[in-house]
Amino acid sequence: MGTVVDDAASVEFHAFFERHYAELSRLAHLLTGEADAADDLAADALLALWHRWDRVRAADHPAAYARGVVANLARTRIRSAVRERRRISLFWSQREEKTENPDIAGVVDVQEALRRLPFRKRACVVLRHAFDLSEKDTALALGVSVGTVKSQTSKGMAELQKILGSQGVPQKVHATMARGGETGGTDR
Numbered sequence: 001m002g003t004v005v006d007d008a009a010s011v012e013f014h015a016f017f018e019r020h021y022a023e024l025s026r027l028a029h030l031l032t033g034e035a036d037a038a039d040d041l042a043a044d045a046l047l048a049l050w051h052r053w054d055r056v057r058a059a060d061h062p063a064a065y066a067r068g069v070v071a072n073l074a075r076t077r078i079r080s081a082v083r084e085r086r087r088i089s090l091f092w093s094q095r096e097e098k099t100e101n102p103d104i105a106g107v108v109d110v111q112e113a114l115r116r117l118p119f120r121k122r123a124c125v126v127l128r129h130a131f132d133l134s135e136k137d138t139a140l141a142l143g144v145s146v147g148t149v150k151s152q153t154s155k156g157m158a159e160l161q162k163i164l165g166s167q168g169v170p171q172k173v174h175a176t177m178a179r180g181g182e183t184g185g186t187d188r
Contacts, residue, residue: 013053017046020063023131024070030126031074033115041077045069067127067141075119113163120144121156128153 024045029038048069049056059065114122120142127138128149138149 009053009057012057013050016049016057016062016066020066021046023063024066027067027070027126027131028074030114030130031071031119031123032077033111034077037077041070041073045073061137061140064137064140067131068143071123071142074123078119110160110164113160116163117156117159120148121152121159124149124152125156125160 021042025038025042028041028045029035032038032041045066049062049066056062056065114125117125123142124138127133127141128135133141135146135149135153138153139146142149144152
């Protein structure tokens with residue numbers, strides 16, 4: 001049987017969950033590029049927050065803390081996927097059955113361009129442009145300095161401009177991410 005304190009914490013966490021789950025799922029989707037994994041990453045992050053709820057709710061910015069947890073889980077997922085791709089590539093190269101890389105898309109869209117950015121640049125661009133976070137809030141969510149956010153966002157946007165070859169990259173990125181990362185004409 002729960003105590004009054006436990007019940008209050010449970011109610012408070014439930015309200016936090018309802019307020020932030022969709023946002024955290026969207027962040028996970030934009031960071032990983034995987035719509036199917038986004039809900040799982042958001043749920044895993046919220047489960048981790050629940051286990052540390054006393055600390056989280058005492059924090060100055062619980063939502064920023066939650067974004068940081070999602071970013072760390074996304075980074076871990078991406079690193080695992082990269083390691084798996086390397087193992088598969090090594091396997092096939094050892095068998096000398098190397099073929100054209102089927103992962104290279106004929107048309108590069110914003111999501112593909114974002115996936116090509118290193119994680120920190122991608123995270124800064126997504127948090128600044130998709131979530132309209134300030135540089136300070138982005139720095140807080142990622143556990144880096146404001147200067148790092150400024151430089152990584154600037155470099156990330158410059159790389160996106162090179163990849164996409166367009167002068168309207170900031171508007172394209174913002175518009176694409178505002179729709180939850182969906183791009184017109186693709187079904188992902």
